[in-house]
Structures are given as C-alpha cells and as structure tokens.
Amino acid sequence: MPNPLALIAEITHRCPLHCVYCSNPLELTSRKEELATVDWLRVFGEAAALGVLHLHLTGGEPLARPDLAELIAGARQSRLYTNLITSGIGLSRERLAQLVEAGLDHIQLSFQDSSEGPANWIAGARAHAHKIELAGWIRSHRIAFTANLVVHRQNIEHLEGMIEGIEALHPDRMEIAHAQYYGWALQNRSALLPTRAQLDRALAVVAAAEERLRGKVRIDMVVPDYHARYPKACMGGWGRQLMLIDPAGRALPCHAAGVIPGMCFDNVREHTLDWIWQSSAAFQKFRGEDWMPEPCRSCDRRKEDFGGCRCQAYLLTGDASATDPVCELAPLHHLIEDAVREDAATGLAPEAREAPFHVLQEQMAGFWRYRTDPK
C-alpha cells in the first residue's frame, strides 16, 4: 500500500469569519474537545515517519490556536513542509514574523471578493483591508505566498477585478478555487452554484490571466465539478494519498467523510497514524474496487477517478457507495442537472453589504446561512 503524501490538520474549528461557502461540517468541534499541543506534535512525527511530506495547517482559522508557532516548529523538526491556510484574521506583523521564524514554508491567504463590501457580505466579517495589508508583510519574508480566490455565483462576475487586485500583491501563486458543495456550501448551493455561461466566461478570464502572468505567478484552478462530465478523483482516491485529522483527533480520509453514517473514524488519541492508515476500517472502506457499483465497476475511468467522491455520493443520493452523481454515466446524474438548472435567488443590494454580521445574518436568512462558530 502506498504511504500518504499529505496530512491535513484541522487544528481548530473556531473562526472569526462566517463564509457562506465554508466546507467545514455543520457540526463543528468545540474548543474544549480540541487536541492538545503535545498530541499534535506526536501526530506530526508519526506522519513524517509514515512518509508524509506536506502538512497543511487549516481549520477553522488556525491562528485561533495560540500554540500555532510551536506547532509549526514541531512540524519542521519532523521535516514536514508546512503550509498555513488562513484568512489572516489574528495575524499581526509580529506574529507573522514568529511563524516564519518557526519555519513556515508557505502561506495561503483566502480572498472573498475584489472589495470590502461584497467580501464583507460573503464572509460576514470586515477582513478585506487587513488581508491587503498582510500581503505586504508576507512579501517582506522569504516564504511562498499563495492567494486563494474562492469563486461562486455571487462573485464570479468580479473575477477579472479580483485577479488584478491580487496581482498587485505579488503572490507566487494564485489558486482560483470554485466552491465545493459540502458542509455550509451545500446548504447554500442554490445561491453559490454558477451557471454554465458564468463558468465559461470565468474560464476565459483565467486563461487570459495565465497567459499574461506566465513565469511570474503560477495559477492553479479547482473547477466546479457540477459542470464537469466526469467526477473528480476526490483526494486522489479514498485513503490513497491524504489523511485529515479533525480538531478532536479523529482521522478521516477527507474533509467531509464525517457525514457518512455508520462509519467509525478512529482517533489519534487511541491509535497511531500508521495503524489508522494501514488497518482502520474507515480507511479501508472505499479502497480498491470491490465496493464499486456499476457503471463504475466495468468503467475504464475507474482507475482515474475512483468512482468520484464518496461524501458527495452520500450527500446527494443517500448512498455512499453510489456512483458520484456528477458523472454523466451515473444513474442519478439528473440530481446534478436539476441543481445546475435551479435559478438563483437575487443577492443583497450593494449598499447593504457593509452591514455588521448580526444584521447580515438576519437580512440574509432566506437567502443563505452564514457559518457560525462552534460553542
């Protein structure tokens, strides 16, 4: 069996933002259930011994953990490449310097839109100006900088402006990430899923930016799978390349697997990472091809996409073993076609978008549901 290449550490679910496209589970882990520093440091050591090369520190907002610098230092000591996935809220100039000093290799900063009003409306928090300032501080250090633009129906028409704004911040890399429909994003799908015409325009915008920025900024794009013919090879296949540890220490094959009923996800408090990867029932559940139904079982593409995403199959069909309905060959593909045809409700008048979170939450109640913080 191959070893995992990357470990995704959701070190906390606490977050000062309320992004409507958040793919965290609806049932968030509370602070008192979070793993202690010493547990994480042991997990990082076990991961490196298992062959893991990259560590992605994410959440929630990882900066909510006061021990973040200690975690980064420990990860580097275990020879892991450390990547911080952050909104930047809670990151002062001094704290950034501490994280870099601790050995951080790469910072990935998310952006919600091209200006404060719409970004505030999407994130339920005033964060845009701070992100711009933070980008300047990041560039004064020798670490890699990725700007992550999360794209969906409500900001896709601003994509050109978003890319131009980001370009001025001189990142090494831009990630144009279309929202993925799990967790809070799935709740808000009708407001977030772009139309085919919007997507085609966005693809042209990205292609032009790639041409223009070639050799200067690397652009990677995560396409929205609802508009694809075939499903994504989710996480490179179940239990094939990645492990995710949630804030309470449960090990999962991907971000959303916790929704699949009847599964037992073993905890790093009780088992080694090696045992979980090699032997736990959860990681073996959808490995290989024995679980596959038709049409996957006899399909030539099964070794490329592994039947698509198990969580998406469950969330949309109620059966985690079904062919991912994104696939045009799936018996239940009409579920995707119906979703793509849905008309989106209208958004909020631009002048109201600067409102504080509690006002937005009330105003937008029938439109979308903001992510809330765990208790």
Add this chain to the structure above:
Amino acid sequence: MRGIVAELTDASVPKFAVGCRWGGTTEAPVVLFPEGTIRVEGTGRIILELCDGHFTFAEIVQKLETQFMLAPKGKIRTEVQTFLEQLHVKRIVDY
C-alpha cells in the same frame, strides 16, 4: 516563450524559488514546493543540485558536458535550458 518569462542567459544563476526546497530521504530525494512534490532522479537531480545559487547557467552546462562527454554538442545545453524553463514557469526555479 511568451509573456514575461525571464530570459535564461549564460550569466543567469538558477536557484530554487522561494518556498521550494529539498525533502524526502537521501535515497529518494524530492523537491517540495507549495501544494506539490517532484521526484527527481538522474540528470534532473544533478542539475537541481547545482541550482544552489553558486553556479551560473554556463557553468552548470559545462559541468554536465564534462560528465556526459559522449552527448552530441549543444544537446546538453538545450536540455538543461528546457528543464530549467519548465521549472521556472511552475515557479520552482528562479534565475
């Protein structure tokens, strides 16, 4: 090459871009970069080990030409250039 890709000249000093470094083990070294890994072996590994900021492009080509004396003239230069330009576009090597 289109766009603003920097020109690789004899005097260029190729080195890892920010956020890129060696990882893995001595037996199976890899180049780590944001969101990815490249396993390098053979000539690729030899070239990248010379991209430590101490050697110019011309010096790297010369070292390889000495090492692979039987290769047709000019071939090594073209291959090293293509290799480095590809990694430059991926933001793994700067020069």
